[in-house]
Amino acid sequence: MNVRILSATDVRSIFTPRLALESQREAFTRLGAGEVVQPPRLLVPGPDRSVSFCYSSRIAPDAPAVSKFGSVNPTNAARGLGAVHSVITVLDPMTGAPRAIINGDSVTGLRTSAATALAMQQVAPDAWSILVVGTGAQARAHLDAFAVTHPDADLQVHGRNQTAAAEIAGSHGATAMQDLEPAVGAADVVVLCTSSLTPVIEDAWVTDGTTVASVGSFAPDRVELPPSLLSRSTVVVDYRPSALTDSGPLVEAIAAGSIDSDRIIDLGALLTGAASVDRAPTDALTYLSVGLGVQDAAAAELILAVAEARDAGTQADLAWTDHPPREVSS
Secondary structure, three states, X not given: OEEEEEOHHHHHHHOOHHHHHHHHHHHHHHHHOOOOEOOOOEEEEOXXXXXXXXXXEEOOOOOXXXXXXXXXXXXXXXXXXXXXXXXXXXEOOOOOOEEEEEEHHHHHHHHHHHHHHHHHHHHOOOOOEEEEEOOOHHHHHHHHHHHHHOOOOEEEEXXXXXXXXXXXXXXXXXXXXXXXXXXXXXXXXXXXXXXXXXXXXXXXXXXXXXXXXXXXXXXXXXXXXXXXXXXXXXXXXXXXXXXXXXXXXXXXHHHOOOOOHHHOEEHHHHHHOOOOOOOOOOOEEEEEXXXXXXXXXXXXXXXXXXXXXXXXXXXXXXXXXXXXXXXXOO
């Protein structure tokens, strides 16, 4: 049972921001067309406000089953570690045997940022000023993604750690912004890439016509932006069934009765033409992403096809070295 193992280095040599965008366009178009197998996500709470997760999907009913298992540990910063760790497993579509094991962290950053950039292509294609809030891997990945989809935009970054923000800005052709409130007020698009449990911006900072995207509000207790913002926004989500139960700001807004769930638009519906955004220049818009297994399935399909063509990665035999143990009757 040979399994192809792809490290973060292997993934990055294959999965460019442009290819990531291509994979996510396919993922959400197929999702909007009802072609994918997309079961609910599994969340397992842990200590110190950590959470483990499992995303599974098939890009089509006869495609390989893909599952990503990982965790988000906010206290890892004190350990000198990243907050997110994950691994992706791909099964053979015919036999169900493991076919590949892929570093999940590298895939997650690229596929998540590509989905945000894809959404912004639909709702804010002419944005000239894009502010990314955060200094982690997602912030870096989003700056790379916007360099593809909005190449002429003025890219900006803000973080509580101003040294880190300056370093990221310098390496991505962006501008480090020291004061968050005026930066939010002046931006066409604000992208929140934090692991904060509470809002990192205020509703009053968001001016009319601004688009705000959140990728850190991926669980009911993660409220990266103020729920009150949703009541005056057109709301677009990556996938309505997941967003209604897992996106913290949306869960709170619906519970408070400040937003009608019928107003929520799926990204897939925008891509297939089943829905459209009727937005005046002064209307605010919010995009909420909780993450979906189909994103990993589409990314893994593309990555694995290239890896097999190049014979990239390493091979491991997971079969028994001798004879498998015989069942013992009780």
